Amino acid sequence: MSQTSNQFARIEDFEDGAAKLVETRRHLHAHPELSFEEVETAAYVAERLQGWGYEVTRNVGGLGVVGRLKQGEGGRSIAIRADMDALPIQEATRLPYASKAKGKMHACGHDGHTTMLLGAAEYLARTRHFNGTVNLIFQPAEEAGRGSGAQAMIADGLFERFPCDAIFGLHNHPGAPAGTFLMRPGPLMAAADTATITITGRGGHASRPHLTVDPIVVAANMVMTLQTIVSRNVNPTETAVVTVGTIHGGTASNVIPESAEITVSIRSFSRDVRETLERRVRDIATSIAEAHGASVSIDYERGYPVVINSEQETAFATAVVQELVGEDNVGVCPMIPGSEDFAYFLERKPGCFLRLGNGENSAILHSSKYDFNDDSLTTGAAMWARLAERFLSS
Template sequence: MKKFAELEDFASAEAEMLRIRHHLHAHPELSFQEENTAAFVSGKLEQWGYEVTRNVGGHGVVGRLREGDGNRSIAIRADMDALPITEVTESEYASTAPGIMHACGHDGHTTMLLGAAEYLARTRNFSGTLNLIFQPAEEVGPNGGAKAMIADGLFERFPCDAIFGLHNHPGAPAGTILMRSGPLMAAADTVNITLHGKGGHAARPHLCIDPIVVGSSIVMALQTVVSRSVDSTETAVVTVGTFNGGTATNVIAQSASLSLSVRTFSPEVRALIKDRIYMIVETQAESWGATVDIEYDSGHPIVFNAPEETAFATEVATELTGEGSVPECALIPGSEDFSHYLDHKPGCFIRLGNGEDSAALHTPNYDFNDRSLTTGAALWARLAERYLS
């Protein structure tokens, strides 16, 4: 029986992965500014014998390795960018860039894929084409690195049959691999609403159309979208994040604005909520005599894990870590630009435990858990070997 990568195969690489992870953590770069990180990644891949393509969709890097005569191809993606947050961990490898830190664990994601890359290049225990994608600008929203790399011909230049990625998961034990078939992470849409009323003196409201009152009625009406329009077996969120209007206590404002965040897990519910928001906002405004402008921006789509690829990844993870050790991941209302890849190719997005006591993502005291490095690298190596076997 053919032998595939095991956790113990990465014991000797653990010290080097720690050095890489701590180097990346100490030298974070913001979205679309990952020049040094990309150069570091490219240098490692070239050293190990990969065919390296730089500047894909910005500072994106793709390392390609062919072995044998297999005709299958796989893509595995890691993200590289950091966040505009000041670190407070006081670790010996803390960020040296003022106001910038790896507060989402992308340093760990990149390190794990590099760890797998070195192993796969050394062992060559596969037959087919391996495409390793190091993506920039995951943190900047729907027009970030995934869309930029796709627009730059990622899948035409580096064809693949399936694509896989992962994200660390605070709250789950370090090294735990969590899977979910179908919807995993939410689509994220943003709605900006501007209400136009008729301003005037606060003592003469009967001569005015008060946009703050109109906006208040809209806020309350929007609470019925999920509770009364969405099937109770579905999951969705409509949050009014901002409500701005007025300049003084004795002035009725001329206009007011609201912004909403909408999270959904199915295309049907996503469309339904959009229709309901338009209807509620427009009819509420009309009932008060106000007018309204609505900007509805569709963000990342749903992270939808293909059943076949998820079953395969679950099988590989179970082989690696043991029977019963791969729990189902709960639905995550956050969003992720890996969803754009899944709109083009079948694949699976995986969650990897970062520790039950891990600080939350995007906070100044967050740090990637080094105890997960070996598991992540071994998972990618075994998955690539099995897929290309």
Template structure:
């Protein structure tokens, strides 16, 4: 068949009020990684109502909606993440989180809603020939042993074959209605390092009788940055961020230990290995130099997300058709954030893209909110992508 009347933003305008209601409901009822029971239940119910074949419990709370139309033999997968973050919301919205200390601070409520909107449009227009699988994934934010890893370990692509897979993330700072792409390495690998410095506690007035772990940890925070400036090629990108440092409980007590937690980002496997080797060696020798001992737990996280050229060019072209070339950035600089969709792209060709969220707070910020003005753009884009990919 030849696909005609490809989806436009006007075609999905009537869906927008209902989608806003779903998105704001999800925002009001956030669930953390591996806790997405109610979100998954809502997704499965909506897909059932639309006539999709629905599979639940994939990789935890993962939900897959499948729809076959016509005689086409090709298949496509599109993924949305569902989990929230352990952040206390500070938006002041009428639909702010009902759960203290949990909020959708990364926009996964919007990602899920847009894919449900695309499901609705695809089900009613049926303007394609082949099979579309919609993957609603849990536990993207967890950093390791993620929802993507578990879904794949349970044979996701054997059970739901795909010729290509696609996903997106909202992007604060770019206008609503813009989409951004990049071929090749697009988002960073991310490893987590947990370090415990074991010293010797004692009285604050007698530091010479102790080995102060706070002093060791504090100097280590600065020393670790020398790895970036002196061990990594200036033409490469790498980040070491110490996001947590905890020790002690009283001003007049030198504690026995201090704990640091850090995030390590890179775009190259060689650089990633250098970072691991140097971080371990520097921490151990640094602590020893103060008479302390370091216990290091180096946890490998998500790999570099690498977009495939053919699929990225195709996805970019679809965006240009839908939005106009002036609203498409074909070569966005690499992003130091990480994304477990990288595991999908290790097994199947595909593309992960970004879409503007307007002038919102940054991701993972207590003031962040997904921009509902983006909903029809995402719905129309996913629908048109499927129509174009599954055209004979």
């Protein structure tokens, strides 16, 4: 092992505390709280940070917690974020530490994300092997969609109150071996938008369709034509997804209804493609409705932006994880069509969002049988501690 590898935090430094990390993670898993309801989780985090000597600010952007620790005279500062919220899913794991809250569970691993950052927090406070300021951000409501926790914390002055030179975050990655990392500069996770298209026609008896404007027929035409957007309007070297997720209309086979509704999930990895997709969805819906003599209203909701990792910070984070686990355990992450509100932070600050393996046999995210892999806890905690130390080295 090189001198540099020994100079900063190592996985071995966390092995004595591994059992405590597991205990913490399983406590959080058993007591999940939904977006903007993380009262007990936020209190649990804040109390521990205060006990370790952090300057703690509660209720940032609602229930967000920020722990600030300054060491030495260094002028640089780093921010590291973990998300705290759970999902409205009934757990089906039958684990001894399964959720005690009916209809709620940590099906995305935020219990593990929070635990790893707490592990790093304790280590950094105890060793203080850095020169500058560490800002640890425990964010509510990553799963909220509209008006997420990242947006709320930014609106509450997060970066003005807790300045940083760069920000880093992490998500577990089912399918990759536990303790391995996946990295990617540039676009990593998709922007996620939703279109709700309401078609208004003229209802009537199914036996006299010539006296009606059938919104079901209009909707069917829209569904098929929307599928041409990616194949005919997006450069083949780009990636995009247009999926019609719901179609609703009518109540009886012998009645042509007045209206029908379809909802569309739209995902993209660049701002230009995102604009193209919205324009074409609107154009297609409007023109098809008009061609059939119907009217249409379109509620187009912009969701989370593209997660775009900055080149310099990604190169830095890649070097850190390679030092920690070896180059053979660091791979290139494919672009992920899922979305993540860490994108809002990266619109304001340079930074990097990493992926940490959750095991090759892990259940998928948002599954009722998902569980965060405790074997990754010491690796993740050591990585955060090492990254902070390296970023704030003298």
